[in-house]
Amino acid sequence: MILNCLNCKALVDAQEISNYKNDITDIDDYQSTSYDCNELLSTYEEYTFLKCPLCWKPFLTYLIYNNDYGHGSDFRKLKFITLYPVSDKTINSEVSISIKKAFDEALCCFENKIFTACVIMCRKAIEGVCKEHKIEKGNLKEKLILMKKEGIIDQNIFDWADALRLSGNDAAHDLDVTFSLEDAEDIIEFTYAIIEYVFTYREKFILFIERKKSKNSLLTHDTDPATEK
Known part of the structure; x- marks a missing residue:
């Protein structure tokens, strides 16, 4: 199984150590006019313990299957998650749900090696950051320029976006453009950085200044002779 080893910072062919399956019964899955309501949908989840062949660090994965309403043994994957190790990129609770969701989907795409989709979701998350600050007109480059002018991001963040080509035209949506593991990883790092900068560091700095x-103001009031009786 090809997995992303956070320790090696590479995709590796993880070696399976052990696994087990657990049958799932959910009556809601069986209610369909297309099938006999007494026919059970064979669905199960699988937990797998693996190790990286390079550094021997462990993985724990979760996979859920179903057989698409009784089509023999032709199971299809519904969801795949790496339960361990998990990304250290935890989003501030103050960040809006739409931005969190876009970033989580970017991480999920990266984990499943869908790198171009990962980049598109990162762009969506960055667009969400702009929208949160009422900057919605123009392309992403124009929005980031306004973000910089208004002091929402600094020159370093803007230059980083420019170096990644994120502030240019909508290249991520061009069918002729593809993105590699390294491209997606760099853009995830930037997306996480701009979210953290705007919603954590910048907000903490503003509160500190206030x-x-x-x-x-209180000290000045207390020591000003004009305020004494």
């Missing part, structure tokens, strides 16, 4: 101003 507290400092409030504290200085």
Whole structure:
């Protein structure tokens, strides 16, 4: 099984150690006018323990299958998740659900080696950051220029986006453009960085400045002779 080893920072052919399957019964899955309601949909989940062949670090994966309403043994995958190791990219709870969802989907695409889709979802997350700050007109480059002018991002963040070609035209949507593992990984790092910068570091800095101003105002009031009786 090809998995992304966070320790080796590479896709590796993980070696399976052990696994087990668990049958799932969900009555909602069986209610269909196309099938006899008494016919059970054979569905199961599989947990697999593996190791990286390079560094021997472990993996734990989760996979859910069903056989598409009784079509013999022709099972199809419904969902695949790497339960361990997990990405260290935890989004601030203050970030809107739409941005979190786009970024989570980008990580999921990367995990499943769908790199171009990963880049598209990263762009969607960045567009969401712009929208949260009422910057919605123009292409992504124009939006990021406005973000920089308004002090929402700094020059380094803008230059980083420019170097990744994220601030150019919609290249990610061009059918002739594909993205590699390295491309997707770089863009995920940037997307996480801009989200953290805008919603964590910048917000903390703004709160710090406000507290400092409030504290200085109180000190000035307390020591100003004009305020004494």
